Amino acid sequence: MTVSSMKYFEARRMTVRYDRVRAISDVSIGFDAGEVVSLIGANGAGKSTSLRAITGLANLAEGEIWFDGQRIDRLPAARRVAMGIAMVPEGRRVFPLMSIRDNLLMGAYTRRDGAVKRDLDRILDRFPRLRERFRQQAGTLSGGEQEMLVIGRALMSKPRLLLLDEPSLGLAPLVVRDIARLVTEINREEGTSIVLVEQNSRMALRISRYAYVLETGRIGLEGASQSLLDDDKVKQLYLGG
Ligand SMILES: Nc1ncnc2c1ncn2[C@@H]1O[C@H](COP(=O)(O)OP(=O)(O)OP(=O)(O)O)[C@@H](O)[C@H]1O
Ligand SMILES: [Mg+2]
Numbered sequence: 429m430t431v432s433s434m435k436y437f438e439a440r441r442m443t444v445r446y447d448r449v450r451a452i453s454d455v456s457i458g459f460d461a462g463e464v465v466s467l468i469g470a471n472g473a474g475k476s477t478s479l480r481a482i483t484g485l486a487n488l489a490e491g492e493i494w495f496d497g498q499r500i501d502r503l504p505a506a507r508r509v510a511m512g513i514a515m516v517p518e519g520r521r522v523f524p525l526m527s528i529r530d531n532l533l534m535g536a537y538t539r540r541d542g543a544v545k546r547d548l549d550r551i552l553d554r555f556p557r558l559r560e561r562f563r564q565q566a567g568t569l570s571g572g573e574q575e576m577l578v579i580g581r582a583l584m585s586k587p588r589l590l591l592l593d594e595p596s597l598g599l600a601p602l603v604v605r606d607i608a609r610l611v612t613e614i615n616r617e618e619g620t621s622i623v624l625v626e627q628n629s630r631m632a633l634r635i636s637r638y639a640y641v642l643e644t645g646r647i648g649l650e651g652a653s654q655s656l657l658d659d660d661k662v663k664q665l666y667l668g669g
Contacts, residue, residue: 434494436461437589437621442481442491444474451477451486452645457623459638461496461588464615466624466632466653468666469642475625476518478642479591482623483515484508495589509538512588516581516595518625520574524567528558531566531577535584544584551580554613572603579610583618590614593625604628608635629666633657641666 435458442455452474459465467475480486482493484505493501500508514535523531532551536544552559555576561569566577575595582590592611596604608631615622626632633639633653641649641662649662656662 434497435459436463436496438492438494439478439482440492440494442478442493443489444477444481444486445489450489450645452481452642454491455640455642455645455647456491457640459621459623461621462615462619463638464611464622464624464636466626466636466639467642468626468629468632468639469648470627472644473642474645475642476593477645479515479593479623479625482508482591483513485515506538509585512586513591514582514585514587514589515591516578516593518593518597520571520578520595522566522569522574522577522581525565527563528566528569528577529562532558532580532584535581538585547584547586551583554610555580572599572606575599575603575607576610579614583614587620589621589623591623591625594627595624596626596628596631604631611635629662630657633667 438458440456443453444451455478467478469475477486481488484503488501492499495511495513523534532548557573558577558580566574569577579595595607599607611622611624612635614620624632624636633656636653639650639653639656640647
């Protein structure tokens with residue numbers, strides 16, 4: 429396949445094994461620059477493993493991953509970060525004893541350019557609550573604010589591709605709405621491509637263009653998010669009827 433016919437991001441038939449167990453099999457995901465796609469599915473379906481394979485935290489047993497014309501699946505994770513791939517892992521792990529400022533600056537540790545201060549300011553414009561509490565310990569933030577902080581930290585690496593693992597988990601409906609709005613804004617205003625992993629399928633389908641449904645390690649269904657929202661099987665299994 430020539431570079432010109434290839435999408436901006438293409439994961440082809442990814443298989444990841446933990447010991448002898450297959451966590452994902454033949455998972456293929458592709459999208460153009462500036463798109464939001466979502467990955468939905470039940471507990472243990474392989475959503476996090478798919479993201480970990482893309483970042484290099486899990487090794488492929490089979491398959492290939494291409495990003496912006498380059499094959500990346502054999503590159504170490506740090507090289508992929510330097511290429512502009514950032515992940516916000518599940519569980520919103522902030523550094524609780526460090527200030528909000530220092531948590532955000534940790535996200536820029538790989539950068540060598542002089543624009544870190546300016547970008548910090550831009551990110552704080554997006555998160556007024558973080559600006560208000562800039563010098564306070566991150567552990568004092570609410571769950572929703574901590575999620576904003578880990579997303580802000582990922583943005584500090586200036587990603588071209590942002591992978592979000594269950595950003596809405598355990599948050600109140602109003603806060604989930606804030607997170608959804610934020611994801612849409614980042615995509616529109618920064619042009620960042622986004623892969624959104626969610627168990628809140630309805631939220632994910634509303635804000636993505638295309639979606640993949642993982643079922644026990646395989647893609648059981650995929651399509652335009654709007655058509656999945658209207659699909660009877662998806663409604664019954666993933667949207668609560
Ligand atoms: N470190 C590991 N060692 C062994 N098996 C693992 C490991 N991590 C995940 N698995 C297994 O791989 C499969 C996929 O797990 P994964 O965490 O990717 O699912 P998930 O869709 O993210 O689930 P959840 O919604 O609970 O976060 C599961 O069967 C899980 O038990
Ligand atoms: Mg997971």
